[in-house]
Amino acid sequence: xxxxxxxxxxxxxxxxxxxELKCNYSYSGSPELFWYVQYSRQRLQLLLRHISRESIKGFxxxxxxxxxxxxxxxxxxxxxxxxxxxxxxxxxxGFKTIFGAGTRLFVKA
Amino acid sequence: xxxxxxxxxxxxLKTGQSMTLQCAQDMNHEYMSWYRxxxxxxxxxxxxxxxxxxxxQGEVPNGYNVSRSTxxxxxxxxxSAAPSxxxxxxxxxxxxxxxxxxxxxxxxxxxxVL
Numbered sequence: 719x720x721x722x723x724x725x726x727x728x729x730x731x732x733x734x735x736x737x738e739l740k741c742n743y744s745y746s747g748s749p750e751l752f753w754y755v756q757y758s759r760q761r762l763q764l765l766l767r768h769i770s771r772e773s774i775k776g777f778x779x780x781x782x783x784x785x786x787x788x789x790x791x792x793x794x795x796x797x798x799x800x801x802x803x804x805x806x807x808x809x810x811x812g813f814k815t816i817f818g819a820g821t822r823l824f825v826k827a
Numbered sequence: 828x829x830x831x832x833x834x835x836x837x838x839x840l841k842t843g844q845s846m847t848l849q850c851a852q853d854m855n856h857e858y859m860s861w862y863r864x865x866x867x868x869x870x871x872x873x874x875x876x877x878x879x880x881x882x883x884q885g886e887v888p889n890g891y892n893v894s895r896s897t898x899x900x901x902x903x904x905x906x907s908a909a910p911s912x913x914x915x916x917x918x919x920x921x922x923x924x925x926x927x928x929x930x931x932x933x934x935x936x937x938x939x940v941l
Contacts, residue, residue, distance in 0.1 A: 727867065750928065762870075762917065762932040804869060808928055813858065813877055814885065815919075815930060819869035 720745050722807050724818035731795050732826050739790040739821045741779075741805030749807045751781055751788040754817070756802040765790075765803070775799070795825045828853050833918050833933035840908040840940045848903040848936050850918030858921045858928065859901040860885070861893065863914040864935070870917065876901055877923060908940045 721744040731737050743749060751768040766774045768781040768788060779790045788805060802822050808815040834849045852859065860875035862885075872885030876895040890912060892904040901920075905912060915937050919930040 724869075752929075754930075761934055762919075764929045767929070806930075813923065814872065814875060814883075815860065815928070816872060816886070817862070817870040819867060 720749075720807055720809065720814070720816045722805050722816055722818035724803075724805055724821050726821045727819070728822045728824065730824045730826060733797055734794050737792050737795045737799070737823065737825075739803050739805075739823065741788045741790065741818060743786050743788065743805070743807050745786075745807055745809070748810050750810070751779075752806040752808070752815075753777070753779055753788075753790050754804045754806055756804070758801070762804070795823075797825045797827060799823060800825045830854065831918055831920055831931050831933035833916075833936050835936060836934065837937050838939070840905075840938065842909060842940060844908050846905055846908065848905075848916055848918075848938070850901045850903065850933060851899050852901075852918075852920040852931070853899065854920060854922075854931065855898060856920035856931075857898070857923045859895065860919050860930070861891070861901070861903045862917045862919065863887065863912075864917060865914050873903065873916075905938075908938075910940045912938065913940045914938060 723742045753765040755765045756762045777792045804820045805818040831852045861873040862870040874893040876882045918933040921928045921930045
């Protein structure tokens with residue numbers, strides 16, 4: 719069965735500090751992993767996907783198949799990074815995307 | 828392009844009432860889905876569709892019906908509303924195929940069932 723686990727409901731860091739949002743998944747095939755972000759009063763939107771191996775707004779995420787993890791990292795957090803972050807998994811082909819419970823990131827000045 | 832649109836933005840129902848949440852997209856996406864967002868539980872998949880005439884259940888389908896008669900529209904029906912269905916509902920769409928399935932979300936419908 720597909721499952722996405724985000725163990726932290728809330729993560730609070732100071733501006734300029736490194737941040738890591740954890741995501742672990744369970745899936746028997748070859749999953750596609752994503753991070754979505756929801757800023758205050760905005761729509762949920764894609765931040766990055768593992769298949770692109772990209773860095774968006776300074777964030778990166780590496781898929782670790784051995785540990786079944788897809789943690790989101792940024793070396794220096796900014797106040798504008800404060801938002802709700804969701805890890806998501808879809809099966810091969812893009813159907814049935816499942817989301818984690820989300821982590822609220824709060825970056826303090 | 829309007830992207831993904833949802834109506835209404837807000838709705839209050841009494842227990843037992845029925846209603847339909849509307850969702851439309853103008854991006855010619857094959858895949859559409861409905862989620863509910865609850866505090867501490869994230870987004871949970873209710874139903875999804877991979878094309879006109881094809882629907883399937885997600886994680887929490889009970890109490891909800893869907894149909895997909897056109898590529899553009901994917902309405903969600905609450906047959907007999909219950910207080911447990913108080914939530915924010917999001918519709919999303921994407922194209923399908925490996926590496927192409929970024930989901931585009933609507934603005935959400937906030938539903939309260941009294």
